[in-house]
Amino acid sequence: MIDFDIPADLAALRDEIRAFVNDKVVPYESDPRLTRHGPDDGLRAELVELAREAGLLTFQAPKRFGGREPSHREQAVLFEAAGWSTLGPVALNCAAPDEGNMFLLGKVANTEQVEQFLLPVIDGHQRSVFAMTEPGGAGSDPNQLNTTAEFDGTDYVINGHKWLITGAHGARTWIIMARIAPNPHGGDGPTLFLCEGDTAGIELERVMNTMDRNYVEGHGVVRLTDLRLPASAVLGEVGQALRYAQLRLAPARLTHCMRWLGAASRAQSIAIKHARERTAFGKPIGEHQGVSFMIADNEIALQQCRLAIWWACWTLDMGDRGTGRHESSMVKAYVSEELFKVADRCVQILGGIGISDETPVGMIFSDMRAFRLYDGPTEVHKYAIARQVLR
Template sequence: MIDFEIPDDLAALRDEIRAFVVEKIVPYERDPRVTRHGPNEDLRTELVGLARDAGLLTFQAPHRFGGREPSHREQAVLFEAAGWSTLGPVALNCAAPDEGNMYLLSKIATEEQADKFLVPVIDGRQRSVFAMTEPGGAGSDPNQLATAAVFDGTDYVINGRKWLITGANKARTWIIMARVAPNAHGPDGPTLFLCDGQTPGIELERVMDTMDRNYVEGHGVVRFDDLRLPAATVLGEVGQALRYAQLRLAPARLTHCMRWLGAASRAQSIAIDHARTRTGFGKPLGEHQGVSFMLADNEIALQQCRLAIWWACWTLDGGAKGRHESSMVKAYVSEELFKVADRCVQILGGMGISDETPVGAIFSDMRAFRLYDGPTEVHKYAIARQVLRNPS
């Protein structure tokens, strides 16, 4: 039997998170420290302090690190509440890429690595990056990984160039994907490395100008120039980076969907208020059929997205890897929520394309969301391959 009831304790925490975001975080949305490259590090630190004081910081962390360790289904409820403002996940420390990186590190980092690289991120004292995407190399197809790591038996020397590395500016915990070259000392292949962002050999060339403004310090272009790392910095096993990336990606796709469902719900709320109060041609906008139909389409889409997310989370909570399910949900939800945001802009009219409300920014960010963790077309390709191999 399927039960859609939200338990009282979970509903209480959801409401607490939503109230915190509305009362404490929404007022910061017009702060000048929200730049075209997203909130800066100074603003993030201030917001994190508010969440720490409220006892809500990194609520999704495992119990052993002081968190509440909600199930995936519980996360769906809580992350949606956090996403009511795009600054909400930043404050609560459940935003990408830190949330996905914390999940990965909690699964495969050694105790020593966790103490040095994971705990400070959970505590909100530093940020992390996942450095995989390359110009002309790894992206939607990580098999095109071009960054090379040469092992001399003691150290790995890494050379390569990455871009669209979210939060690279001022981040301290770095997860770097590089291809270990064949060598006489051990295995080779795509590998993850952990290091401090201040290690010599990491050069931030620039921060890219992009259409989204919700990630701390934006997206960087990074060069690794003879970055020398000891063997102890390997995260997991040599040659297993693509497997670990999948371990991270299935839940991360869903948490993206959860957060953006919250943002889209916020846009719908603003559009509803506008349709109630703004008049045109002798009556409130909401009484015109064209506007009312858009609001109805939004409400249908929001609920269908919510149920799709819950279904995939149920799959993960049951012990499945969820690659197929998370691809289906990411492809569907990212497209539908973009349509929701687009209709909200349309309902608001000229105000919708301005910064008078957060709807315009949500729309721009939602367009970028359709590309995060793989564009829709890549997910559909993977879905179709699965269907062809295993027809129902």
């Protein structure tokens, strides 16, 4: 039997998060510190303190780290509420890439690494990055990893070029993917490393100008030059970076979908209000068939996306059914495309105001276009889905 009821305690927390985002966070959407490179670290810190005061900061963290440890299905409800504003996840400390990095570190990091690199992120005192993507190298295909790590038996010396590294400017906790060269001292292959962002050898060349503006400090281009790290900097096991990346990505794809479902629902609510109040040709525009059909299409899409997310989350919660990689790929591909259509229709309903900063809908639209590429473009997911089906 399938039960779609939301338990009372979960509904209460959802409503508390939605009210916090609506009352405390939404007013910051016009703050000048929300720049073309996303909210700056000062704005993030101020928002984080609001969530801390409200007792909602990093609610998704494991209980052993002071969080509420919701299941994936419970996260679907709560992250949607957080996403009502694109700044909501930033304030609540459940935004990418920190949310996915916290999940990975909670699964793989040892005790010392947890203390140094994970707990400060959970507490909202520092940010993190996942440095994998490279110009001409690792991206949708991480096997093309070009960044190298030479091991001399004591230290690893890392060299490479990374880009689209979200939040690189000012982040303290760095997870770096590099390929360890064959050596006589130990294992080799793609490996994850942990270090502080101010370690010698890490150079932020620039922050890229991109169409999205919801990630703290935007996306950086980073040069790694003779970055020397001790053997203790290895995260997990040598040679297991690609497996760990998938461990991180399956749930991270879904939390992206959850947050953007909240933003798309916000855009729909603004479009509905406008359709009720704006008149043209003798009546409110919502009474014209062209506009009413767009509103209906949006409502259908939002609910279908919600149900798809819940299904994939159920699969993850039933851990014996697999990793959720196949299911999360299907949902990411479907939801990212459908929510972009929702945002596009909302811009159309709003007309001229929809392409302005008078409402957040224009920003949601451009951010939603970028979402179709986050954690793998639709085409890569479809390719993986087809391979699974054809086996």
